[in-house]
Amino acid sequence: MAIYRKNPPQLGEEIFLTDSGMETDLVFNKGFDLPYFGAFMLLKDPKGRAAIRDYCLEHALLAKRRGLGFIFESATWRASPDWGDKLGLDRAALEAANRDAIALVEEVRDEAALETPFVISGNLGPRGDGYQPGSLMTAKEAEDYHSFQAEILADTAADLVTALTMNNAPEAIGVANAAAAAGMPCAISFTVETDGRLPSGQPLGEAIMETDFEARKAPAYYMINCAHPAHFTSVLREGGAWTPRLRGLRANASKCSHAELDEAETLDDGNPGELGLENAALRRLVPSLTIFGGCCGTDLRHVAAIAAELGRMEKAA
Template sequence: MGRYRKELPQLGSEIFLTDSGMETDLLFNKGFELPYFASFTLLKDPKGRAAMRDYCLEHAKLAKKHGFGFIFETATWRASPDWGVKLGLERAALETVNRDAIALVEEVRDEAALDQPFVISANVGPRGDGYQAGELMTVQEAEDYHSFQAEIFADTSADMITALTMNNTLEAIGFVNAAAAAGMPCAVSFTVETDGRLPSGQLLGDAIMETDFEARKAPAYYMINCAHPTHFTSVLREGDHWLSRLKGVRANASKCSHAELDEAETLDDGNPDELGLENAALRRLVPSLNIFGGCCGTDLRHVEAIAAEISRLRKAA
């Protein structure tokens, strides 16, 4: 059982770092092949496993350097049944993969020896394309689908489950119900388009409120990922009471739209220093935000810049 499953430390006011764009970093910066963006395929490759281990350890050490807590998302974003079929894996093999990904992070946590909490977040992704809502599932269909990973993670040392790049509320609610049925605390991270709306067209605030109201047990908190701060800052500026439910941001380095990113053949890694300043501005705008990391196009440089700016804010306060 996870160390923090009964009381997630990030629900307090202390700052936590999380990691950056694992898949884009491994693919573009490290030169690994990731079919269907599935980083877990590297777990059985000694070089790939070592690269993922180093990636996790570097981010953990960065959190330690700044005196922040750390949350690491496991390499299981694509380790769900439909994606497993595309990768030629049966459910038994997928279960092994999900457990192994948790075990890898356990090893890093032991070595990192952080003074602050190190939270293991078991990561799940959307059933389909994270950038497009596509054909929507019912809530029950989504619960049935995400129960596969939720039940596995409940039997590991994972502290929680986080759904990244959710693009519609029906799947988000189904995921939350699956986590609750497995006895796991969870978080939902929505992605938004350049207009600050979900790919389904729904307003971010409405998506958060609907998920809170419709799920059998509300998630611990919400996040935004896979979008640049310029895409959603105005939405947050106009936000209402739902802003207090927002705890984290994992922003893209690029200001490109999802459609443009889909067609890109080279990595747009943006400007790390600028991204650091933009995250600090988000923290000032929404004081409940205390979890910071990166998504597509980001790497350790970006999280370092974010951490430096958040540290300056903390010292100024």
């Protein structure tokens, strides 16, 4: 059952950890084949299921050792209709996969036995390529599309819906409306290019304000993912009225652009220690940031380094 749907604990002042780059970790570090980055497809394979379970558990236990709350994103970033079609799945199989992904996280939550909150997030991804906005949907078209997953996740133990790697405001608005119609709180995580703007070209602050204004119910909070801190620190430093709406960061390990990452044949895992320092610096810059994890190229090492630097910062305060 959902525990925190009506009172998301990550809206307080305490720091929460989340996971890292599940898909790149599974492909480059664990050796799995993931067509279209559809991690949920591994749930049907005993070895793949065990790998996702272990990945979730090791991140949860890191949060437990640090005495921090934990948010885990289900392996459902690609478990939506268009991607399901590409993977040869019908709607019934997709529904079962979404439900199974949440059930797996429930099992880990019980095993990890955190004394701090363990929040289950039902993960939604973009309808198209996260790096390329392509033909933009209207907010209504996006709502219709994402309602499939939002309605299923609302009937599971998921505490909220989180849309990762959103690259344009209309799709983010559609996700927010789909979540609201399903009775779910939601978080929107935008990705940005090396200039700090969304792939659609819109400034990050404008996208956040537009989503807040146009959605029938504003998202609970916003995040940034799939970009290196070097790409957006100047935007956060400039700030604006929208800045306190940011709650979370899931940065890439690599400083490469999205285009460069698309062409890469090897994993750029960056420098975990450096990424930890950069996240701590951003926490000082934007005090509303309380949720920290990783994205492409990151794994447990990076989240551990981030947690360590945040801990040192808190002790020094």
